[in-house]
Amino acid sequence: MITCPQCGTLNSAGTEVCQHCGAALGLARPAPMPGPSVAAATRAVVVPPLPPRSAPSPAPEPAGEADGEDEALDPNHLETFTAYGESRRIVTVIGFGASGKTFLINRLREALPRAGRWTTHPRKQETIEITPEGLWLTEANPARRGTGSPYVLVDCSGESFQRAFDEQSTRASLSGIGVRSYLTALACASAYVFVIEAEHLARAAGGTAAERAKVAALSESFYDIIDAIRIAKAGLARLGPKGFLAEGISKDELRKIRALPGTKMSEPLFVALSQADRLETLEPLDDPLSFGLAGAPVLGSAIENRFARYRFDFISSFFGHEGLDGRVDYGLPHYGVVEMFDWLDRQLDARRGVWSARLAGDLDTSWPLWLRRRVDAAVSPARGAQG
């Protein structure tokens, strides 16, 4: 991808002129990686084209507090900051390793253009590696001008993500540039997709204490991540990406925000219960909320406490996929993937302060949830807390 020096639009690698403003891109290419300083990093306008799946950008290494600011930044992080600066809609897909995020993104790359409303870039990958690292960006633009807003889908590698946040428990602060860079990129998002394997939750709901503990630990980890994102969002709003990268956050701030959670995040969250095809025996799988809360009550509490609007649903990006070599068959059916994107799009289109949108559940999930709790004991908070 090449960022236009004139208007900041992301252009496909190898493009001579900006697709948005027509400015020549040649002058800006090839440029060296941004310099070590944070200021230089946030001013970077040239990034290399997205590498193929087999060559992901490396996850930033954890760095010490003293040397953090000298660390180089991933170009895709910089692109995320640029998209944020341009007020583009950023949907960040997070989740732990092997949850199926990259499969989901690739399915969107393939399925969105097929419906005719969207064009995506880059193209779908025929082979999806199991352990990718770093941030991976996908553009989804309206096929026709004026029919929607452009999106940047950020696929946050589960492993990198995990590793970065694991630093929290081993380091005194989150001020390392790598962690900060991840956090900043995550905080730039307009919406989130949290991908978790449906099978995990099914096992936790009906399985052993150890399995439940494992999911609970995952949920606690999610809690921490969300709280870190919330702090980062506040910092981002206050300082901008450059400032926040320079300042970072401390453990103290993290503790405080846990104790005094404040207002909920307004960004919509889609909890994607992935690889649902593995639960074929449990079909019809028509009630994702009760399924999610039964399997991960702590996760449910975290979501309810931290997000104003959210939705649980099963997805299957490649229904029946069994290949272990990374090759995928796009002819396999997929369920819930495009609908997930449509839900996010509708949520981001919903106008704040409009009662009809609030009434329709587009701005606040607590209203339909209130109704749900009146008629369904399976989703009561008490039950969730006990789980």
Next chain:
Amino acid sequence: MSDDRFAKVQARAATYAWTVALIVMALSAAGFFGLRAFLSGRALRLDGNPSPLATSLAWPWSDFPGTTPTERGRIEREFRIKEPVLAARVLPWSEIPEAPALRPPSGEARTALETALAEVRSLPDPAEDGAAEDPDALEQRIDRGIDALGLARRSQPDSWLIDYDRGVLYLRRGNARAAVRELESARKRVDRAIRAASGGCGRTTLYEASLHTRYALGHAQLRVAAAAGEGDPAGAGIKDAAGAAGARDAAIKALSWALVDLYNATDECPAAFPQVAGALQVFPLAPTGLSSGALASDLIGGYLASPGFHRSEDRPTAISCNPFPKSSRDEKSYRDRGFCRSLTRSAAPFDRLFRDRFDRFYRGDAKAWDEENLLWALSNAIDWTAENPTASLDDPYLLYNLGALLAQLGEFQQAASFLRQAQENAAALPPADGDRLDRLAAACAVLAGSSPRGGAPARGEPSLPRALFRKLYPPEREIELPGGVRPVEFKPVGAGFTPTAESALDDWLFLHLWRSLLRKGELSAFEQEYARALSLKGISRDFFVAWRADMMAALGGRALARAALLASAEPQKARAIRRFVSDDRAFPSGVRHLARGGLLGEIGWFLRTVWSWGLELALVLTFLAAPLFARSLVAAHRRAFESAYAAGRSRDARRGRPAR
């Protein structure tokens, strides 16, 4: 997982949401009507029961409601009560007067005058002019009389008698301007003669000549004023309303000075009038037989027809009638002394009405000043009825004009009584005057709440107001309203009235009923019946709405006056009265503002009432919003929690797509 779990949950959610919505709707509806009932129960009302408010107001008021301005306006418009009927007995003097000052100076002049008077004597009574078989021949005979008097004038150029008789004949001939010219000349001659003569019985004939002259001059001036308004040639030379008003004022003054001459004549020589105890009794005057009652009647009639009349342009100020105001021989002095004289007399029902107006007139009340003509009419009515017991009055014109005066003042019951008496003495009235009398008598009887006397047969179809009244209160059902009030119909006035006039009069069917309710103190019942009547198609809505506004304004004004009276001694009661007037929307807004007492009162009233409006509005909005909210919430529940995955799977299953 059970099959179709979400469908069941969604159904339960819908049931729950709609149940809650229905409960909320029921509660808000119950709350709304409960609040209404609570507020209504808490509102101060007058319903005939002895409530604290009624006690504070000394309600009900037996004389309430009186005739409202709206009612009076309609009566004046429909029944022409401001148009009096004048006797206008302007008669020629057909004998040579005995007074030396009025006699011809020589035998030649006397002969010529006798010849002319023979022509005058040969003319029929003016009362029969309307029935003359050959009006042209009559006119020729009148012209011959005028000419004969003209010939006589050659030998006697300064004769009062010739001027007077020529003026009378000109008036009879319809030439009011010429009549005024001749009669003015006659007036000057007789005035000079009176001034030259010494007081006592020697001036009796001169006074009689003077009063005849002024009476005739008054009528001639009235004719000029009327003709000016109608573009008649008789009014030529009078170009504007002010000129017409001037002629009318001159007429009134001439008529009133005719009475002064009568007083002077009887005062200076009572022996000349042995048949009467005083000047204010009805008796025939020599030598024409003109009734003194006609003088009084036509003067009262003149006043009734002269709104805006002022004897003196000096605005009245407070006066004392004990002792009498001194005479300074000017119009103001004449006015004040005349009114004081009437104030000392007793003559029901006029004295009460006169005193009320007298007080307002001398207090500087603008309306009383504008209606000075009515005060004069009342003053004369008192003077004449004080000296002549009502039962003894037999002059139909005087009785008619006294009735018309009372009708103009809204005293329909008394008016009806005088008019009935006039009808009993109406045998000699010309047919046109008789019709006027019958119509006004019928209207006043109805307005007084009784049925008109016999007369014209009823029409086949009832008028629209009567039909509507019967629709609301069918006579066969013998309905009894609160306070024991029964809807009663008066007799239709029948074919003597135009259908429009009959309809107008039948509107009083409703007014009588409402008056009866109000006199029983049943304000709430009145409001109910009023609302029922106004819901009928074809009802005289504008008239009734204006009548109610007048009535409520009068009620509010009187209630506030009562509150002011109680304010210092019983402030609690005064406050309750003010609150009643301030809060009841039936009162006109001006009266309500007055009851609130300025800006601070308005703020207090707003704070006191805003909560109920706010609550009512909130309940209405809740009622409307509940189903919308339930519908939206159920839809939001589906959108938030329904699985798109399951829907996709189900869709594919229906298409027969294999699972794996």
